[in-house]
Amino acid sequence: MSVSPAGLPARTVDQSSRAFRYFEQVFGVCAAEVQKLYHDPFELLTRAIQPVIWLLLFGEAMARVRGLVTGSMSYINFISAGILTQSVLFVAIFYGIAAIWERDLGVLHRYLVSPAPRSALVIGKALSAGIRGLSQALVVYILAGLLAVPISLRAVHLALMVLFIVVGAALFATFSLIVACLVKTRERFMGIGQIVTMPLFFASNAIYPLTIMPAWLRVVARLNPLTYEVDAVRALMLRGGSSDFGVGSDFTVLAVVFAVLVGVAARLYGRMGN
Amino acid sequence: MDVSRSPDTVSPAAGAGGSAVIEVRALTRRFGNFVAVDRVSFGVGRGEVFGLIGANGAGKSTVVRMLTTLLPVTSGGATIAGYDLVRNPGEVRRHIGYVPQLMSADGDLTATENLLLSARLYGIPFREIRSRIEQTLAAMDLAPFAHRLVKAFSGGMIRRLEIAQGLLHCPAILFLDEPTVGLDPAARHAVLGRLAKLRAETATTILLTSHYMEEIEELCDRVGVLREGKLVAVASPAELKARVGPAATLDDVFAALAGEEAKSPEIQAYRDVRLSRRAARSHG
Numbered sequence: 001m002s003v004s005p006a007g008l009p010a011r012t013v014d015q016s017s018r019a020f021r022y023f024e025q026v027f028g029v030c031a032a033e034v035q036k037l038y039h040d041p042f043e044l045l046t047r048a049i050q051p052v053i054w055l056l057l058f059g060e061a062m063a064r065v066r067g068l069v070t071g072s073m074s075y076i077n078f079i080s081a082g083i084l085t086q087s088v089l090f091v092a093i094f095y096g097i098a099a100i101w102e103r104d105l106g107v108l109h110r111y112l113v114s115p116a117p118r119s120a121l122v123i124g125k126a127l128s129a130g131i132r133g134l135s136q137a138l139v140v141y142i143l144a145g146l147l148a149v150p151i152s153l154r155a156v157h158l159a160l161m162v163l164f165i166v167v168g169a170a171l172f173a174t175f176s177l178i179v180a181c182l183v184k185t186r187e188r189f190m191g192i193g194q195i196v197t198m199p200l201f202f203a204s205n206a207i208y209p210l211t212i213m214p215a216w217l218r219v220v221a222r223l224n225p226l227t228y229e230v231d232a233v234r235a236l237m238l239r240g241g242s243s244d245f246g247v248g249s250d251f252t253v254l255a256v257v258f259a260v261l262v263g264v265a266a267r268l269y270g271r272m273g274n
Numbered sequence: 275m276d277v278s279r280s281p282d283t284v285s286p287a288a289g290a291g292g293s294a295v296i297e298v299r300a301l302t303r304r305f306g307n308f309v310a311v312d313r314v315s316f317g318v319g320r321g322e323v324f325g326l327i328g329a330n331g332a333g334k335s336t337v338v339r340m341l342t343t344l345l346p347v348t349s350g351g352a353t354i355a356g357y358d359l360v361r362n363p364g365e366v367r368r369h370i371g372y373v374p375q376l377m378s379a380d381g382d383l384t385a386t387e388n389l390l391l392s393a394r395l396y397g398i399p400f401r402e403i404r405s406r407i408e409q410t411l412a413a414m415d416l417a418p419f420a421h422r423l424v425k426a427f428s429g430g431m432i433r434r435l436e437i438a439q440g441l442l443h444c445p446a447i448l449f450l451d452e453p454t455v456g457l458d459p460a461a462r463h464a465v466l467g468r469l470a471k472l473r474a475e476t477a478t479t480i481l482l483t484s485h486y487m488e489e490i491e492e493l494c495d496r497v498g499v500l501r502e503g504k505l506v507a508v509a510s511p512a513e514l515k516a517r518v519g520p521a522a523t524l525d526d527v528f529a530a531l532a533g534e535e536a537k538s539p540e541i542q543a544y545r546d547v548r549l550s551r552r553a554a555r556s557h558g
Contacts, residue, residue: 021397028394036382039423106376110439113342114395115368273344 025116029124034131044132048139051087055080055143062207070209073238080149081234081241082206084140088133088165089226092172093197095129096180097189103272104186112273118266122174126262129173130166137165141237150239157236160247164236167254168229174261181268206230210244228253295320295446295479296341300350303336310336312503313350318447318496323473323480325490328500328532334483335375337500338451341481342372355446368396371440375451379435381425385416388424388435389442396443406442414438414468430461434468441478448472450482454489462489469493487524499531507531 037044055076063075070078102108111121145151152158179196183189201207203217204226210218221227232250235243243250294317303311311333318324326334339345341352343363352359355369372378379388389407398406411417414434424432433453440448453469454462466489472478473493484490490497491511499507499514507514514527522530 024394024397028391031394032380032383032387032391035387036380039382039384106374106378107380109344109372109374109376110378110392111395112344113367113370113372114392115364115397116395117364273339274346 022117022120025114025120026124026127029111029116029121030127030131033125033128037132044135047087047091047132047136050090051083051136051140052143054083054086055140055147058207059083059147073241076147077149077238078209078234079207080140080144080147081237082204082230084137084144084237085168085204085226085230085233086201086206087136087140088169088229089172089200090197091132091136092129092169093176093193093200095125095173096176096178097186097193099125099177099180099269099272100184100186100189109273112270118270119262122177122262122265122269123170125177126170126173126258127166130169133165133169134162137161144237151237152239152241161233161236164229164232164251164254167251167258168225168233171225171229171254171258171261174258174265177265178261178268181265181272184272200224200226204230205244225254225257293320294318294353295322295356296324296352296354296481298337298341298350298352301337301340301347301352302349303333303340303345304348309503311340314500314503314505315350316498316505316508318479318481320446320479321477322495323482323493325494325497326481326483326500327485327487327490327497327528328483332500332532333503334500335451336503338372338449338481338483342370342449343367368443369446371443371445371448373433373436373440373448373450373453375455377432377436378439379424379427379432382423384421384423385411385427385435385438386420388439392439392442398443410438410442413441413471415464428461429457430464433457433461433465437465437468437472441472445478447479447481450480452483452485454484454486462486466492487528491524499527501531501533 059076059079062079065075099108102111112118141151176193179192180189183192203220204224205221206226210221210227213221228245228250231243231245232247232254235241235247245253296316296318298314298316300313300315301311302309302313314333314337316324326337328334336345340347341354341359343359343366347360354366357365357369359366379385380391383391386407389410390403393403393407408417408420411420414437416431416434416438419427419431424435427435437448437450437453440450450469454465457465469480469482470493473480480493482493494511496508496510497514498505507517509517511524514531515522515524518527518530
């Protein structure tokens with residue numbers, strides 16, 4: 001550890017471009033979260049139980065309801081895309097509580113005194129939610145395969161699927177972080193988390209199609225980012241699956257919402273340590 | 275850590291000289307109507323170890339949190355490592371290391387992974403990362419535990435790792451907020467020993483807060499005494515003692531100058547006490 005005679009560090013910062021440094025900071029935050037999962041994968045395993053319950057209990061039972069018009073696809077096919085999206089959402093939405101926990105411990109301060117831009121910190125955390133989301137997706141794929149859901153294994157579909165899961169999880173993790181910055185305590189966050197998650201889930205096309213919704217709910221669902229996530233997942237996951245809005249439009253909506261949320265979260269995250 | 279400290283930078287008047295690496299000017303922080311820090315001004319010379327003492331609620335941590343850019347200042351300002359605290363917090367962050375009162379090492383990561391995270395956040399050149407981590411772990415006597423999860427560490431080991439995190443990017447200034455709180459005497463001794471070695475071997479400027487007079491006396495070139503948010507004295511430990519009486523100890527200085535615990539209802543006092551006790555428990 002050499003320090004120049006002037007007392008200021010001579011070469012602590014590489015001459016590499018700002019963009020590369022930014023990427024490295026995002027990667028560093030995300031990698032640390034993934035290392036934690038590697039050390040203790042128990043949480044991932046318990047989380048895998050939830051989609052099993054939804055698909056096997058709820059899905060199988062609701063598949064017998066004749067009133068649900070899901071077009072040409074069977075209900076179990078329809079809902080597996082919904083359940084996949086839901087498990088990604090549920091993993092991501094409780095990310096805020098981890099942020100509050102880090103604030104209470106003091107770990108948050110090490111991030112905030114570092115020269116990393118707040119947006120790099122937020123994106124790094126959000127992307128690690130995407131990694132968790134991918135592990136959930138894998139569980140749903142296996143389960144759906146066992147239930148004879150016609151899963152598309154085309155490389156381009158799988159690649160786009162990864163993209164949508166990461167962006168979707170990152171979006172909801174960032175939303176969760178914003179809520180955490182606003183409510184500040186774990187107790188309040190738990191309450192708000194429940195209030196927010198269920199409407200997000202039910203006011204979407206995850207477990208029933210938009211066409212059976214009353215008009216007002218359809219409007220709400222069209223404003224819900226989860227609807228676009230489900231729409232793309234449904235098109236990409238199933239053989240012969242189709243999208244209502246177009247996968248390109250779905251991605252645009254999700255990417256724009258994510259960018260806006262990162263902007264808001266970056267502002268709030270910096271003040272969380274006050 | 276190969277550059278020796280030149281003794282001439284440690285003059286008691288370093289704050290007034292041109293080589294000040296921290297210059298605090300009328301720094302003020304209000305929480306509602308409560309003035310937590312009231313027009314505090316002082317300077318710290320390059321390579322100097324500067325201590326801040328004061329009773330609970332006197333504003334020590336608030337000063338440190340402002341100087342490390344965590345808490346916005348209400349008025350006044352500071353120049354840190356040549357950069358303006360208010361206008362250029364990004365550059366200030368690049369040149370300081372901070373060891374907070376609470377935990378800053380992540381228990382769910384190993385020591386090496388914690389340092390790797392710091393290396394990436396601070397943009398340490400890729401080729402240097404591995405050797406820097408090894409050197410820093412060795413300097414803090416943690417080399418044998420490099421790949422253990424931090425949650426299995428003792429309180430003193432966690433503190434030394436946190437100091438390693440704060441030093442990894444060779445900051446011009448290291449801020450330590452009550453670095454030995456909650457540690458048993460042996461662990462405190464080890465932490466203080468590493469800080470004394472750092473002081474002897476590098477030109478790193480250190481600003482620390484403490485309740486423990488003996489560690490202030492052992493480490494600090496100069497001490498600032500805070501009382502109810504105001505800086506009431508700045509001098510070397512010897513001068514402070516002489517000022518209070520012929521046979522005075524630093525404890526007497528504390529009693530005479532720092533006064534009692536602040537009685538003003540600081541907004542976050544309950545939360546701060548709760549958090550620092552929890553931190554003390556997990557460290558100790």
